Amino acid sequence: MAAGLVGRKAVAEGFRACGVCERCRSGETSLCAGGYAETGFTEPGAFADHLTVPARLLHPLADDADLRAAALLEPAAVIAAAVRAGRPRPGERVAVVGAGTLGLLAVQLLAASSPAELVVVDPRAGRGEQARAFGASASGAPDEAAALHGRFDLVVETAGAPSTAASSCLLARRGGRVVLTGMFAPGATGIDPVHLSLSQLELRSVFGAPSAAWSDAVRAFGLGLLDPAPLITHEFPLERFAAAVALVGSGDPTVGKVLLRP
Structure with a gap:
């Protein structure tokens, strides 16, 4: 590590991309073809007495950064990747499906894009209330979402529940964009290919975060646009x-x- 970094507050990416494969050289480090390697899974994690990571994975933080909040920059980076994929524009109608950790972080980042509407769908009233405190304009339960079908320019799915991939696509307008970030289990409800085709939806999925999304999350954290501490x-x-x-x-x-x- 460079001497100037010694003692600095920092956060480290989890995926240990090889840096030399075609995907890494294209900037898509979360799609590394060099084999799966991740801190805390294939490599010793934070429960080890000493944690060593490649310096290229470090993102320095401000000297006054709240390390308590910075502990959640990994899920924030995943959401930053989803926001990159979704390309929100000012004045758009945006929905977030799920108000867990990923969903509430998504609300914070999406609110910064000045949407005309930012609606959160979650069955837990308390989570909906927290989402509104984070910048959502409205929240509601899944059984209320049928009235919103076809309304949103961008839908960011964060729940990973059996039905949420399919229901998120129904919320999107014709030609809209849907980004799936939830971890789905086998047996989840499939997306209707007829609806997908006729509505000409743009569908993306996100797993982990490339280095660029980590940089986005760290910058947003430093600017105060993203505050994971209340979670x-x-x-x-x-x-x-x-x-x-x-x-x-x-x-x-x-x-x-x-x-x-x-």
């Missing part, structure tokens, strides 16, 4: 790891992100 609902010292994991798996709807402090 953290609980903090534990590392010694209470078991209690933290139990809380995450409890199913309690009031539990957001749980932060472990070393």
Whole structure:
């Protein structure tokens, strides 16, 4: 690491792209063909006593950056990739499907594009209220969304629920854009190819984030356009790891992100 970086606050990309394959050289580092490698999965992660990552994956932060909030820059980078793919323009009608971590971060970034409408669809009223606090103009449950079919220029899906890929496409206007970011399980409802074809939708999917999207997320964080801190609902010292994991798996709807402090 360069001497000037020693002691700097920084965040590191998770995917360890090879940097030399055709996709990496095209800037699509999340599509690296060099084999899957990711910090915390194929390589030691943050539970290790020491964490070493290639310096090229580091994104320096401002000296006064809130590291508590910066812990959520990885999902923010995924959403930054989705926003890049969706290309929001001022004055457009935008919908976000799902108000979990990804959805609420999407609301923050999409609000910065000055949409005419920014509607969030989620069955949890409390999450809808939080989305409105983050910049959404309205929120509603999925069973209310039928009245909004064909309305939106851009739909960003973040839930990964069995029906949300298909329902997101129904929300888009003819010629609209849909970006899927949720992690779907086998058996999810398929997208109607007739609707996709006749409506001439532009459909993109996002998995992980390329380096450019990480840069977007870090810049937005530094400018105050993105603040993940309110998504953290609980903090534990590392010694209470078991209690933290139990809380995450409890199913309690009031539990957001749980932060472990070393």
